[in-house]
Amino acid sequence: MTALLQHPGYDEERLKGVAEKLPCREVQAGMLLSLMGQPHQYSYPSIFIYGHRASGKSHVMHVLMKELELSHATVSCVECVSIALLFEQVLLSFFGCDAASLLPRSPSLSDFVRVYRQQCSQSPAKQTRYIVMEKAELLRDTDASLLSALLRLQELVEDNVTVILLSEIAWDKFRPNTGCFEPLLLHFPDYSKSELQQILSQNVHPSYSAGFYSAYINILLGVFYSVCRDLRELRHLAALNFSKFCEPLAEGKVKETDTHKLWKHIEPHLKKAMQTVYLREVSSLQWEQMQQMEEEEAGALRGLSAHTHVELPYYSKFLLIAAYLASYNPARTDKRFFLKHHGKIRKTNFLKKNEKTSNHLLGPKPFPLDRLLAIFYSVVDSRVAPTASIFSQISSLVTLQLLAQVSHDDQLDAPKYKCAVSLDFICAIARTVNFDIVKYLYDFL
Numbered sequence: 001m002t003a004l005l006q007h008p009g010y011d012e013e014r015l016k017g018v019a020e021k022l023p024c025r026e027v028q029a030g031m032l033l034s035l036m037g038q039p040h041q042y043s044y045p046s047i048f049i050y051g052h053r054a055s056g057k058s059h060v061m062h063v064l065m066k067e068l069e070l071s072h073a074t075v076s077c078v079e080c081v082s083i084a085l086l087f088e089q090v091l092l093s094f095f096g097c098d099a100a101s102l103l104p105r106s107p108s109l110s111d112f113v114r115v116y117r118q119q120c121s122q123s124p125a126k127q128t129r130y131i132v133m134e135k136a137e138l139l140r141d142t143d144a145s146l147l148s149a150l151l152r153l154q155e156l157v158e159d160n161v162t163v164i165l166l167s168e169i170a171w172d173k174f175r176p177n178t179g180c181f182e183p184l185l186l187h188f189p190d191y192s193k194s195e196l197q198q199i200l201s202q203n204v205h206p207s208y209s210a211g212f213y214s215a216y217i218n219i220l221l222g223v224f225y226s227v228c229r230d231l232r233e234l235r236h237l238a239a240l241n242f243s244k245f246c247e248p249l250a251e252g253k254v255k256e257t258d259t260h261k262l263w264k265h266i267e268p269h270l271k272k273a274m275q276t277v278y279l280r281e282v283s284s285l286q287w288e289q290m291q292q293m294e295e296e297e298a299g300a301l302r303g304l305s306a307h308t309h310v311e312l313p314y315y316s317k318f319l320l321i322a323a324y325l326a327s328y329n330p331a332r333t334d335k336r337f338f339l340k341h342h343g344k345i346r347k348t349n350f351l352k353k354n355e356k357t358s359n360h361l362l363g364p365k366p367f368p369l370d371r372l373l374a375i376f377y378s379v380v381d382s383r384v385a386p387t388a389s390i391f392s393q394i395s396s397l398v399t400l401q402l403l404a405q406v407s408h409d410d411q412l413d414a415p416k417y418k419c420a421v422s423l424d425f426i427c428a429i430a431r432t433v434n435f436d437i438v439k440y441l442y443d444f445l
Contacts, residue, residue: 009038051188327364
């Protein structure tokens with residue numbers, strides 16, 4: 001495999017060490033070295049590397065830059081919330097603190113180019129300098145001229161510098177409408193099942209043999225590969241469920257070679273763990289506690305009671321509170337409870353004489369999504385924008401069975417939900433956010 005990384009400009013021993021640290025990515029690393037050329041040669045002005053999440057883009061770049069000792073500046077577009085931070089990070093990595101201090105308070109692109117060229121005249125590049133932009137898709141939200149300038153920065157600063165963009169989207173969706181310099185494209189494909197098996201099997205537990213851990217990874221991929229191919233998520237699942245896999249071995253019931261018995265023991269646990277794939281509301285420790293509680297009290301704990309130990313995110317708690325209020329309060333009472341300037345409403349008109357049955361005895365009633373969001377924005381303290389994160393947390397509550405979706409997926413109108421938690425549960429949730437939910441319930445007026 002090291003033959004794929006042979007390059008006349010680099011030492012063979014170093015390339016061999018690089019290949020050992022990049023399993024299943026030797027082909028992509030070799031192509032990247034071919035595009036970069038020898039260190040003292042002028043490289044192509046910009047390279048665009050794209051691929052799905054956890055496909056090894058950042059890891060390959062980090063290993064190449066570190067092991068081959070290349071002059072580089074790694075910039076995270078998530079951390080650099082402004083253009084000034086981006087410019088400062090590049091100058092700081094190449095020329096030091098003194099060069100970064102020459103930038104004005106709110107630098108423009110011309111200021112950055114001027115300082116860069118000034119520093120290059122004092123310390124010209126002996127080798128190619130590389131600017132690695134991680135999460136480069138965020139550059140589309142900045143000034144349109146910034147991306148075009150970065151793609152041809154070598155021409156602007158008259159220096160041997162190459163900009164490498166790492167992105168999760170293809171160049172066709174990345175290219176600005178105004179046109180720009182076309183970079184070289186390099187695609188990182190997803191890992192295959194055999195490649196994931198090879199990579200995950202390297203994390204061998206010191207107490208067990210390599211063959212035993214490889215058999216465990218094979219069982220794990222057999223369950224999760226159809227629904228999850230993210231290397232980081234699979235590594236997390238492997239570390240989380242390995243102790244459960246080794247229980248019969250620790251108790252002396254089976255041997256390491258009894259793969260069939262070990263599979264029968266771990267299969268029900270892995271099927272339950274599929275409910276938490278990509279779900280970070282439930283931590284590893286909480287998931288283990290939930291499973292232990294279900295095993296010890298299998299007859300007493302059913303359904304929602306197992307979720308009493310789930311720690312929800314901050315806004316998910318308010319979403320659940322809003323869902324409970326929407327389920328147990330009549331819709332005509334929302335104006336009284338949640339509108340600040342609702343005017344005077346006489347209690348005799350507000351309460352119907354024939355309403356003698358408690359809504360809690362009748363059970364939760366379905367409510368539309370827009371009513372849930374209206375109540376949520378009324379009860380939450382801070383201002384929250386209606387982003388995709390809020391809607392994803394609603395889906396997480398449905399996955400955790402704290403909310404129930406009662407409308408069909410093929411309906412054209414908005415989805416409807418019902419709250420599926422008890423009064424004691426929602427009161428406990430409300431106490432964690434200092435919200436007095438009883439004051440907002442129609443039955444307790």
